[in-house]
Amino acid sequence: MQLDSGAVAEGRVTRVTDFGAFIQFDNGETGLVHISQIAHSFVRNIHDHVHEGDTVDVKVLGRDERGRLDLSIKELLEEPEEIPRPRAIGRQSPQFEAKLRSFMRDAKERTTAGGKKPTTPTKRKK
Template identity: 85%
Template sequence: MQLESGAVVEGRVTRLTDFGAFIQFENGETGLVHISQIAHSFVRSVRDHLEEGQTVEVKVLGRDEKGRLDLSIKELLDEPEEMPRPRAIGRQSPQFEAKLRSFMRDAKERTTGGGGDRKGGKKGGKR
């Protein structure tokens, strides 16, 4: 069996690591499914998705410069219709925005000489 880029083959998970899973094929060759190629969603732990001894179907992505097989499980899965979006930060309350504008206006007046010294303390020299 020749494992070429684009081939879809079945193999057995022989070892799990923090960065992926090693898959062995009938011909004795082994390749790596990197953690980023396990699922479309974020994979915190490879062990949450795969077990040693499990038979899986993988797609051969190609070979790296050292001739090692790069594999993917994710490429064979249907893509979710819509990827989850990060939760948007809600608009601040109008009261907060009014207080912030007032604070900024007062700060500008203090720094441009609109009354009092810059430190807001007593007038008339250093302490």
């Protein structure tokens, strides 16, 4: 079996890490599906998508400078009309923002020491 760029092949997941899944093929070659190539949506935990021992279809994207296979599962999936984005964090409460502004203003006043730069102690010669 020749695994050239653009080829689609079936392989077995041999190892899952935080950054991707390693896939082994019948010919003995192994490649990596990077976490960004697992799904069209944001993948927070790769273990939600693949597990060791799973059989998956992958597309060969190419080889890196050291000859290792660069693979994708996402390329074989139908692209959704709108890619879901991670949920944004809402605004902080007005009380928190007021306290933060007060803290920053006080910190700035303390560091400028009334407009003067803080001095550092000098060593005396003996």
